[in-house]
Amino acid sequence: xxxxxxxxxxxxxxxxxxxxxxxxxxxKSLFYELGVNPAVHELDEEPKGKEIEKALLKKGCxxxxxxxxxxxxxxxxxxxxxxxxxxxxxxRLLKKVGAIWL
Numbered sequence: 001x002x003x004x005x006x007x008x009x010x011x012x013x014x015x016x017x018x019x020x021x022x023x024x025x026x027x028k029s030l031f032y033e034l035g036v037n038p039a040v041h042e043l044d045e046e047p048k049g050k051e052i053e054k055a056l057l058k059k060g061c062x063x064x065x066x067x068x069x070x071x072x073x074x075x076x077x078x079x080x081x082x083x084x085x086x087x088x089x090x091x092r093l094l095k096k097v098g099a100i101w102l
Contacts, residue, residue, distance in 0.1 A: 003048070004055045008069035012099035013038035016056055016067040019045060023078040024066040030085060036099045071097035 008014050017024035019042045031038050043049035056064040068075045070093055084090035094100045
């Protein structure tokens with residue numbers, strides 16, 4: 001859990017992902033299109049990926065990926081991020097934490 005917390009605070013936007021996950025790809029693409037440069041941790045490529053995945057499940061991420069943290073706080077998975085994007089609050093949140101400027 002401590003490792004997840006530390007990693008989640010390393011940048012304004014942190015995404016825990018798996019390289020083979022289509023929803024993870026969609027969420028990463030959304031952030032890139034918005035001009036965000038997130039820290040991305042591909043759990044299937046990290047030595048302690050399984051451990052991190054278990055910690056994300058304990059935090060309430062189900063499924064464990066994608067798991068998006070903004071400003072060090074868990075926002076949620078694909079559904080939560082897309083809901084924020086569709087209602088217009090994702091951009092405001094990203095501006096608030098300094099992930100985007102315009």
